[in-house]
Amino acid sequence: MTDELKQNGHFESVTVDDEPTAGIEANDESAGILCARAPIGLLAELTHRCPLQCGYCSNPIELERVNAELTTEQWISVMEQAGEMGILQIHLSGGEPTARKDLEDIVEAAAKAGLYTNLITAAVTLKRERLEKLKALGLDHVQISFQDVDAENAERIGGYPGATAKKLEVARWVTDMGLPLTINAPIHRQNIHNVGRYIDLAVDLGAQRLEIAHVQYYGWAFLNRASLIPTYEQTMQSVDVVEAARERLKGVLTIDMVVPDYYAKRPKPCMGGWAKGFMNITPAGKVMPCHAAESIPQLTFDNAKDRPLLDIWLHSDAFNAFRGTDWMKEPCRSCAFKEIDWGGCRCQAMAMTGDPTNTDPACSLSPYHREMVAVAREESHQPVKPYVYRNPKNAAQTLKAKKEDAELTPAE
Amino acid sequence: MAETNRPGRLIVDQGTKPYLPPFMKLRYDKGRDRWVLLAPERILSPDKIAVEILQLCDGVKNVEEISGQMAEQYSAPVDVIQKDVVELLQDLADKGFLKAF
Numbered sequence: 001m002t003d004e005l006k007q008n009g010h011f012e013s014v015t016v017d018d019e020p021t022a023g024i025e026a027n028d029e030s031a032g033i034l035c036a037r038a039p040i041g042l043l044a045e046l047t048h049r050c051p052l053q054c055g056y057c058s059n060p061i062e063l064e065r066v067n068a069e070l071t072t073e074q075w076i077s078v079m080e081q082a083g084e085m086g087i088l089q090i091h092l093s094g095g096e097p098t099a100r101k102d103l104e105d106i107v108e109a110a111a112k113a114g115l116y117t118n119l120i121t122a123a124v125t126l127k128r129e130r131l132e133k134l135k136a137l138g139l140d141h142v143q144i145s146f147q148d149v150d151a152e153n154a155e156r157i158g159g160y161p162g163a164t165a166k167k168l169e170v171a172r173w174v175t176d177m178g179l180p181l182t183i184n185a186p187i188h189r190q191n192i193h194n195v196g197r198y199i200d201l202a203v204d205l206g207a208q209r210l211e212i213a214h215v216q217y218y219g220w221a222f223l224n225r226a227s228l229i230p231t232y233e234q235t236m237q238s239v240d241v242v243e244a245a246r247e248r249l250k251g252v253l254t255i256d257m258v259v260p261d262y263y264a265k266r267p268k269p270c271m272g273g274w275a276k277g278f279m280n281i282t283p284a285g286k287v288m289p290c291h292a293a294e295s296i297p298q299l300t301f302d303n304a305k306d307r308p309l310l311d312i313w314l315h316s317d318a319f320n321a322f323r324g325t326d327w328m329k330e331p332c333r334s335c336a337f338k339e340i341d342w343g344g345c346r347c348q349a350m351a352m353t354g355d356p357t358n359t360d361p362a363c364s365l366s367p368y369h370r371e372m373v374a375v376a377r378e379e380s381h382q383p384v385k386p387y388v389y390r391n392p393k394n395a396a397q398t399l400k401a402k403k404e405d406a407e408l409t410p411a412e
Numbered sequence: 413m414a415e416t417n418r419p420g421r422l423i424v425d426q427g428t429k430p431y432l433p434p435f436m437k438l439r440y441d442k443g444r445d446r447w448v449l450l451a452p453e454r455i456l457s458p459d460k461i462a463v464e465i466l467q468l469c470d471g472v473k474n475v476e477e478i479s480g481q482m483a484e485q486y487s488a489p490v491d492v493i494q495k496d497v498v499e500l501l502q503d504l505a506d507k508g509f510l511k512a513f
Binding site: 016018033089143180208252253256402 | 420431434461
C-alpha cells in the first residue's frame with residue numbers, strides 16, 4: 001500500500017476503501033488534513049439481500065430483513081446530509097445494492113449532494129439499461145466481485161450458477177460506457193492459487209483497479225474461517241505475485257491489496273483509526289464506525305432515522321468509545337506505534353479475547369498473539385470442508401445454535 | 413473507444429495533450445478550504461501549483477504549452493517547470509487518472 005501513496009510533492013493522497021477494515025489509508029498528515037473536519041468516506045449498506053451466498057461475507061450472521069430497511073426518503077436524506085457535512089465518497093454496497101428498486105433515486109441524490117459515487121456489486125442481476133441510467137444519474141465508478149477466475153469454482157463459492165459469464169458481460173459494459181472499473185478479488189484458501197490469473201483477468205477486462213482483498217475474518221467469514229484461511233506460505237507467495245505485477249503493470253492497472261493479519265507482527269490500523277474518517281450505515285439505518293461494530297455488545301448505535309449524521313459523528317457514544325487513544329490499556333497505552341495502528345481492530349479484540357479494549361491479538365505484543373497464529377496455522381493446514389453458505393436459512397440455524405465463540409486463552 | 417479501455421501505459425512528453433477523464437472530479441471543497449481530486453476509491457489533495465496545471469489540461473494544449481504558461485506566470489525557467497510538469501502528469505497517468513490525445 002505504501003508504494004501507492006508515494007506522491008511527487010504536489011499531491012497528498014488518501015485511499016477510501018470499501019473493504020472490511022480498510023477504511024482510510026494514508027500517511028498521518030494527509031489523512032489528518034482531510035479528516036479534521038468530517039469523515040471522508042461513507043459505506044452505505046443498502047440491503048442485506050443478495051443473490052450470492054458467499055461464505056466469506058463479512059456481513060453479520062444476523063441479516064437485516066427487507067421490512068427493516070431504510071425507505072427511499074431516508075436514504076436520500078442520508079445522501080444529502082453526507083454531502084453537507086463534508087463526506088466526499090460514498091460506497092453503495094450491501095448485500096447486493098441493485099436489489100433495491102430505488103437505487104436510481106439514491107444514486108441521483110448522492111450525485112446531487114456532490115458525493116463521488118461508487119457502486120459495489122456482484123453484477124449477476126444487473127441489466128445494461130439500468131447501468132446506463134445509473135451512469136446518466138451521476139454514478140462515478142463500478143466495482144464488480146469475482147469469486148474466482150475459474151467459473152466452476154467461482155460459482156460453487158458464491159452458490160450461484162452462471163455467475164461468471166454474467167459478471168464478464170457487465171464488466172465489459174462498464175468500460176464500454178467509459179466508467180472506471182474495479183475488479184474485486186476476495187482471496188482465501190479456495191482461490192489463492194489464482195491471484196496471478198486475477199491480475200490477467202483485470203488487465204484483459206480493461207479494469208483500472210484490482211483489489212486483491214484477502215478475506216478479513218468477521219461475520220460469516222469468522223464462522224467459516226477454518227475453510228478459508230490460507231497458509232502462511234500461500235499468503236506470502238500471493239503478496240510476491242502482487243508486488244511483481246505492480247511494477248510490470250505501472251500505468252496499466254492499479255492493484256490494491258488488503259492482507260490478512262493473522263500472520264502479521266503489527267496489527268492493521270483498522271479503518272485508519274476508530275471514527276477517524278469513515279462511517280458505515282446498515283440497511284436498517286444504524287450508524288457505526290465500521291461494518292462489524294455491532295459485534296461489540298457494549299456499544300449501542302444511533303439510527304440515521306432519529307438523529308442527524310453529523311451529530312452522531314461528533315457526539316454519539318459508539319463513535320467516541322474508541323476514538324483517539326484515551327481508551328487504551330497496556331501494551332497499547334505506552335506503545336510508540338499507538339497513533340500509527342490505533343491498537344488494531346476493536347472487533348477482532350472482542351471476537352478473540354472477549355474484551356474490545358484489549359490490544360488486537362494480531363499484534364505481537366498481545367498476550368493472545370501466539371495462540372492466534374497457532375490457530376491460523378492449524379486451521380490453514382486442514383483439508384477444506386464445505387462451508388456455511390450465507391443465506392437467511394443458515395443465519396437462523398446458526399443463531400439458534402449460537403454456541404459461544406471460542407475465545408483465546410492468553411499466554412501466561 | 414471509451415476513456416476506460418485504452419490499453420497500455422501513457423508516457424508523458426512535451427507533445428502530449430493531457431486531460432482529466434470524466435470520472436476524475438476536480439473540486440473546490442469549501443468546508444475544508446482546499447481543492448480535492450476525486451478518483452475511484454482515492455482522494456487526492458493537490459497543492460496550488462498542481463491545481464493550476466490540472467486546469468490547463470484540456471486535451472488541446474500540449475505539455476510544452478502548459479509548461480510555457482506556468483513558466484510565464486511564475487517567472488521561472490521553462491525547462492525547470494517542464495520537468496516538474498512532466499513528472500506530475502506521469503505520476504497521475506501511472507495511477508490511471510490522466511488520459512491524453
